[in-house]
Amino acid sequence: LTSSSSGSGLHVVHIAAEMAPVAKVGGLGDVLSALSKALQKKGHLVEIILPKYDCMQYESIQNLRVLDLAVESYFDGHLFKNKIWIGTVEGLPVYFIEPLHPAKFFWRGKTYGEPDDLKRFSFFSRAALELLHQSGKKPDIIHCHDWQTAFVAPLYWDLYAPKGLNSARICFTCHNFEYQGTASASEIASCGLDIHHLNRPDRMQDNSSHDRLNPVKGAIVFSNIVTTVSPTYAQEVRTSQGGQGLHATLNAHSQKFVGILNGIDTDSWNPATDTYLSFQYNSSDLEGKSENKNALRRHLGLSLSDSRRPLVGCITRLVPQKGVHLIRHAIYRALELGGQFVLLGSSPVPNIHREFEEIAKKFQTHEHIRLILKYDEALSHSIYAASDMFIIPSIFEPCGLTQMIAMRYGAIPVARKTGGLNDSVFDVDDDTIPIQLRNGFTFVTPDEHAFNGAFDRAFKYYKNDSEGWEELMKKVMNIDFSWDTSASQYEELYLQSVSKAKAARRAA
Ligand code: ADP
Known part of the structure; x- marks a missing residue:
């Protein structure tokens, strides 16, 4: 012993x-x-x-x-x-x-x-x-x-x-x-x-x-x-x-x-050493991130035609706590805004599972949307690395790790201000927060309108200010989320x- x-x-x-x-x-x-x-x-x-x-x-x-x-x-x-x-x-x-x-x-x-x-x-x-x-x-x-x-x-x-x-x-x-x-x-x-x-x-x-x-x-x-x-x-x-x-x-x-x-475990969640990734990268060399984005698009059969088309990721247990109605809404909204959307999720709740299976089926050959309804550690790493944005629209969230992992991989969170999300995601447009802490897009009311308020701003920022977006990516990748x-x-x-x-x- x-x-x-x-x-x-x-x-x-x-x-x-x-x-x-x-x-x-x-x-x-x-x-x-x-x-x-x-x-x-x-x-x-x-x-x-x-x-x-x-x-x-x-x-x-x-x-x-x-x-x-x-x-x-x-x-x-x-x-x-x-x-x-x-x-x-x-x-x-x-x-x-x-x-x-x-x-x-x-x-x-x-x-x-x-x-x-x-x-x-x-x-x-x-x-x-x-x-x-x-x-x-x-x-x-x-x-x-x-x-x-x-x-x-x-x-x-x-x-x-x-x-x-x-x-x-x-x-x-x-x-x-x-x-x-x-x-x-x-x-x-x-x-x-x-x-x-x-x-x-x-x-x-x-x-x-x-x-x-x-x-x-x-x-x-x-x-x-x-x-x-x-x-x-x-x-x-x-x-x-x-x-x-x-x-x-x-x-x-x-x-x-x-x-x-x-x-988070910054050894296992590290884009510079992550062996699940086809291309390692870090905040001073972001080349690998776009290569991972293309690798994932290829792997999932999504369109590669526009490298500036933002890819939105979501990795979650599909349970009511996680705001499943807003996740579903985000899939359609991303499409309207000209983005791509990848969901990796598994659900222990039969009716939620069925509902997402329907959506997955509907988009199974779509060029911009893919839903993968299972637990897959390797794929989760590839999605964090490939995503430009990452959504966490939880109804309540004790801490939440995915927003921190996403940021470590340079994906900007769009999150509801609740629980641990409120302690780790700070809106880029919130003047009451010191500028060095601002790292994502947040909303308060758990409805589609409020979600759009944050999501649409993220898309606008991504599309209109690519330099500012790159600075934001570097900033979130360098936040200390270690234990x-x-x-x-x-x-x-x-x-x-x-x-x-x-x-x-x-x-x-
Ligand atoms: P919770 O504990 O409520 O599920 P957290 O955000 O605290 O939520 O932790 C979720 C963890 O589980 C993260 O490491 C996330 O990457 C992982 N995860 C969630 N769903 C999946 C999935 N379908 N496949 C792989 N990893 C997943």
Whole structure:
């Protein structure tokens, strides 16, 4: 096992459902690996615990092997053995838990979206704590993420701290308050939580369905540190309109709740070294960007006749949060304005999927529009590199990474001012913003008219001022979106919490 002593640094263990590139569905996966790498670079010992999914990208795991440690964990009145694997991902030690449970929780060919997701991830949360306990680790920080591992916070304080796994402070990051894992008390009880003790308004009881328990609420109540992924979203979720039913809980715990803007992994998202691209480029040599634009147009069968025809990109999960009606509208508007449009998106929502399939079919041989309805990491890199503009018309957006990735690749964002987009995209025409920060086109009201206000200005700028546009591209490519600053903020929170615990222990 990896040593638990980390010299002067902290020992941080992340327990999560995703980590890029091995198991990534969305932004959570990116955050896990990039934040961990940044913390490791600062001298901390960082370890990660993930489920061992059958559908992982196994080629990204080095030296994967089974440990000689059979961890038994409780579920539904029985003990189940777990096979523990260890490997290295992006230079980080990662433990993979393979439950030897008859339901084959992580042999489903997909990460989420199974009818028994609650069982799968509450089982995993418990087994992860059991792994820490049985291997004798003494982490300073256990950091859990989203509803899938929110169970860790109450399990830790109710069951594991009394058993002696008591060295840690618990940090919980909610990457999206839309997903809370709310379920009946009996379902939540399967992982061994004492529901009679927890089913109270000031503990885990759901704020709107009083006969249900809410894992995210439990993590807010039982963690020492609670974060979300941007300062604006942290404000929004404390209001009744934005809080998805949790605003009162967040306000009651506001002294431990902060919003820290995510960064991006600037090593893997780097147009100067990106091996997915046919042509590498950087802000002082943009030649490669137009070559990538032509390469993508050729690859997708789009017209190459006019190199100055702007290419608009959009890469997203197609869910209501992302403003699907505005994405659909943008396809037609781009055409009207004389642009090309490429959408890479996948949808877990059947009617949205069907609707976009129709549109994809309609444009399947069109010379300016292409919709690719799947998840494709390689293609996503090519689209960021080829795009002149990139749209993110979200209804709400906890942080959003695609606007930052787009800018790193010289694509100018057109974004709605909400959540993390409000903290990272600043309108080129907004005189209240210092000029050096202005980097894109924004709008406020989530309707077509307001969207056009920003989109049309972007097209006008692109068409009428090619030099100004090139300056803007260079400027956005040089913005520092790395994790350095944000990881320091997490480090600061960890250190404060650890020293508070030490002081409390000394005083006891
Ligand atoms: P969310 O976590 O809500 O999905 P984010 O903007 O935080 O949104 O993160 C999205 C991440 O997932 C980005 O890295 C983006 O490139 C990637 N992504 C989204 N959809 C696809 C897709 N269809 N194919 C490839 N990558 C995708």
